[in-house]
Amino acid sequence: MSDSGPTIVLLGAGHAHLGVIDDWLKHGSPPVRTILVEPRDAMQYSGMVPGWMAGEYRDEETRIALAPLVREARIDWRRCRAVGLDPVSREVLLETGERIAFDVCSIAIGGAGRAENLVGRDPRLIDIRPIDGFIERWSEAEDTAPPRRIAVIGGGAGGVELAFGARNSTSQPDVLLIAGEHGLIPGHPAAARRVVERELESQKITVLTGEAQLDDDGALTVGDKAIEPFDAILAAVGSGAPSWPRESGLPVDEDGFIRVGPTQQVEGLPHILAAGDVARRTDVRVRHSGVHAVYAGPVLATNLRRLIAGRSDLATYSPFGKDFYLFNTCRGTSILSYGAFGLKARWLRRLKDWLDRRWIARFSGR
Incomplete structure (x- = not known):
């Protein structure tokens, strides 16, 4: 004690x-x-970042200020x-x-973040983790010289949404998504994968399957093939x-x-x-x-x-039934991945927006 x-x-x-x-x-x-x-003074809600990139949210709408919360909860803050x-x-x-x-x-x-360890070092490389670092660097890129050609590394949920966010950002750049050897959204149902594939094609986002690397000359490669040039390389390669x-x-x-x-x-x-x-x-x-x-x-x-309180009857967390994902296409729709289902709809985008804003609202107004 x-x-x-x-x-x-x-x-x-x-x-x-x-x-x-x-x-x-x-x-x-x-x-x-x-x-x-x-x-940090505020916590960024990662689920709203692709929408923020696409101009759907203001920066302050996606952050939770800590000072009012810790004060009301009577928590000491270091x-x-x-x-x-x-x-x-x-x-x-x-x-x-x-x-x-x-x-x-x-x-x-x-x-x-682990993009540098997996891909290599490059001043164009922006790792999605930590999220506040990503936001700072993306904002700098958008303010100074909006990228016209972007590579997104990572075919999981984070990489897919990052590609949608980048494609619909201010400069509407060309986007190449490098999905990795496991392909698009591994672990998600085939139905959701098909919907994601169609949406990527609709938005003219090219998809490559293979492992991305930066070679000794600083060129981005997939397999043995150089795929340059790019103005920015965004990475969502897991935690x-x-x-x-x-x-x-x-x-x-x-x-x-x-x-x-x-x-x-x-x-x-x-x-x-x-x-x-x-x-x-x-x-x-x-x-x-x-x-x-x-x-x-x-x-x-x-x-x-x-x-x-000295009790031993502890609660347990079961993940089953909670793999409920809504991908923001950043064009007014969302894609549902749940169980064996995959579906795209405008009402799903409204649902995702409501869920995200409700999460933020739980901690606002104090």
Whole structure:
């Protein structure tokens, strides 16, 4: 126990921890001290970024300001990054050198960008992670010299929506989508894949299948073929793991993600939880996506309350039935991927807009 009494530490204000803060606001915070460690003043909602690129949203409509939330939830806020954690002494190390003692800790710092490691270095390369860094660099590119020819690397949901957002941005550039060896939206139903393929063709977005690399001369290649020139290279190649969990001795998998079970507790460390892109379930496959991070938030909130009260009857998070995706085509429609179904419609775009705005509204007006 910390010197100032029982303490919960939240590392990061990712989607899952926004769910915890929302629970504190709705039901009252637990009768202990809660400390949030997060360097950013506002959290970007990634689901609205393609629409923002296409001019459907203003920047401020896609962000959640933290100051009003932490104030109302009576959370202490350390505006810096965590760089380490001692699971035995129960201390978090901050980049300032300060150490924070905790009784229970929850980690939702998000994943790390890994485009440079997979593709190579190039000043044109803009990784979707971290999302705030992507927004800053995309804004700079749009303000200085709007790109006329763009390559998007990554055939998953993130890459597809990024291609739609880029294609419908101010300069309406030519867009090439490099889907990788697993093709378009792997893991999604064939029906949804067919709808996505038709929409990409309709928007004149060319699709290549193969692994993208930057060669020694700085040329972007797929296989052995150079496919230049491009003004910008956008990458949505999945989440990488930050280095400090492994370096801190937390149990991680071969990729460096924190190993957690159905209660989101870290393997072998029941006083530490993790969710979102920084974690990986050991019992069932859960995609790294904002959808699952959002749904994991209430489970984290419940288990933090119960752990601090000394209870062992913890809640579990089941991902089944929650792989509900709505792709924004950035042309007034959305594409549904759910179960075995795939469908494009304008009413689906209205539904996605309503869901996204409702999420933002939960944390606004304070």
